[in-house]
Amino acid sequence: MSEKFVMGIDNGGTVIKAAIYDSEGKIHALAQSHMDTLVPQPLFTERDCEDLWQANIRAIRRCLEQVSIDPKDIAALAITGHGNGLYLAKKDGSASRNGIISTDARAQSYVDRWLEQPDYKERVQSKTGSTVWAGQPPALLAWLDDNEPEVFEETDYILSCKDYIRLRLTGTATLETTDACGVCLANILTREVDSDLFDFFGISRWVEKMPPVVDSTEFGGYVTEEVASATGLAAGTPVAGGTMDIVAGALASGLTKKDELSVITGTWSINQVISTDLQLENRVFLTDVYPIPDTWLILEGSPNGVSNLDWYIRNVVRRYLDVFGDREMTDGEVFALCEKLIHDFTPEVQDPFFLPFINGTSIIPDGRAGFVGMTSYHDMRHMVRAVYEGVIFSHMHHIKQLRGYIDLTGHVRFTGGAANSQIWAQMFADAIGLPLDIVDAEESGTLGSAMCSAVAAGIHPDIPTAVEHMAGKTRETVYPNPEFADLFQKRFARFEEHLASLGAPISETQWIAAKES
Structure with a gap:
């Protein structure tokens, strides 16, 4: 029996990457393609969805061209992408309008109004565990209703970035759990779309545009013949749900213990923990489901990184x-x-x-x-x-903020640009006061996605096992110096x-x- 491989695809802000991994997380091929960000007006950040799809095709095709692996030996693939933003699609896979990236700030006035509502905490925070912000679907849908109302009739599905690409790969529209729950459209406890959230945001008519929800390690469709011809993938290759990019990054860093902290030093300052005790009364930047049963990801971050x-x-x-x-x-x-x-x-x-x-x-x-x-x-x-x-x-x-509702006693899973500097890593350890495990996880988006596809395909029984075998390995541990x-x-x-x-x-x-x- 030939060895089975998995593919992970990462749709970032400007770069789309595709990578092939084996069951132990060894990377066998990596390719990328670029695309432009559109700024039609101040505070607007968009992308042409057809250009996005073609960039994915190029990355997948280039990746397959690097190896002699039979495409039929790719057991499954999964996608990650930037969280939030908004991608509206028609049944044929074409987009209703340009995709909107999560850095878009056109809808800030809607957020300001919602946060002032006396029932915000009860109707939104208690269900989502997150703070709504301008680059999220609720605010963008409200803005569209007031400024581009015709888009509603032209739309069949509300999707995230990665879920839009899965629709193009498979012809099947689904919304994956971490994206549904991480964007304030679904109840994080039930993992189901919540119509009361739509009512609170004044976008209740859009709830009918929500597609079925699938889990991170559940198949959301299969590669079509047309896509196989364009990419080199085998027709019928299963496509798993995958995760939002922050979850993929946490998986790639090896975050499976609730007393550990994952720090990702990139454009964003990402700091996240997992917990089995969801405390919705605490105001946090983002709470999301984690692809381990009865576990949630809690994140505090901002675009203030390296x-x-x-x-x-x-x-x-x-x-x-x-x-x-x-x-x-x-x-x-x-x-x-x-x-x-x-x-x-x-x-x-x-x-x-x-x-x-x-x-x-x-x-x-x-x-x-x-x-x-x-x-x-x-x-x-x-x-x-x-x-x-x-x-x-x-x-x-x-x-x-994270220490306010979880006891951090374990090591820090440390990745990103600052992990490449011994001086900087030592400074982080001294400041945080915990040992830093420097993790080799340069392509965290594709790796985290590949883990989901490996579990969906049965190569590993569950996410903890996939993390154990595939996650970035600890290169070294940096201990804090009490002197500083x-x-x-x-x-x-x-x-x-x-x-x-x-x-x-x-x-x-x-x-x-x-x-x-």
């Missing part, structure tokens, strides 16, 4: 070097120079800190990036170190005090008071 250092290196350090350097340096050399600057440098408590809001933030109203506390005494070392710390403080702000714990806590306290002065709520009571004011 892209801040990328920005600083590109727009400050590199520009300085381009003017005054004697030769052009590679990106790796510039990064190494930054590392050298701060290698043996320890700041004082009162030295400058950095607000890591280069991509905006939901933490404070109209948040912007900047250095706080600069004087003529301070130099490049202080600024580079402050940017490194600022990204850490963003994570710590969210981890502080007090310094980080004092500098983080200054960071938090400054956020509070700018209007950042730091407790449930303050959050409510801030909304009321």
